Amino acid sequence: MRSGRETDEAPRKRVDARTERWRAHRLEVREKFVDAAFRALDTFGPDVSMGDIAKEAGAAKPKLYRHFEDKTDLYNAIVDRVRDMLWERLIAGADLTNDSVRELVRRGAAEYALVVSEHPSVFRFMLHSHFAQQSDDSERALQSARQSAKRAADLFAESVGAESIEVDSVELVIYSIFGAVGSATDWWLGANRLKPQPMPIERFVAYLAETIAALTAANARLNGIVIDIDLPLHLAFSGE
Structure with missing residues (x-):
């Protein structure tokens, strides 16, 4: 016992x-x-x-x-800080229930451009850092982008609440948007550094918003979905 x-x-x-x-x-x-x-x-x-x-x-x-551990470890920590900073500001300024898709895109582009303008050297560092010159090191930045894309895709699918929305497809277009925005940022920072009259931030925001909207619309068409960008997120999507 x-x-x-x-x-x-x-x-x-x-x-x-x-x-x-x-x-x-x-x-x-x-x-x-x-x-x-x-x-x-x-x-x-x-x-x-x-x-x-x-x-x-x-x-x-x-x-x-x-x-x-090394320079790369610090580089990764800086990338993570920027990712979290952007995410917090984007979520804080968004009303996913009432804002139209057009307004959400414009506000997201504006918040992003504002952070870039506040810390231009941080973004130049992330894009061209001598801290992460090897392919294995730069993979960490890509991994961070993929994680952010997955996070945003899950939030989008939850907000829309439509069974026809494929999360993987949404994740792909968000990841594509990250790439386009990163390239545009690289150009904008270079232009602002070299030209006496750089592109104003308002015009850059408009460019980003149009690029994001175009990529989103193209992805929707591929999936047989129509978007009315003047409606709130949960009402903007319908099948063809």
């Missing part, structure tokens, strides 16, 4: 409080270094060095390397 605790019961895994505190501390320090990287990029431009970032953070470079 067994008494007390059953002998075949798996023991609970004990959480080491010190390990959890150390993990939280490491995340906090990493975030502070990413903050410093943004400031250093704004000051020194896309050719910023690890030493510049450590100095901006008020730390020695060895400490920076204790919290990031």
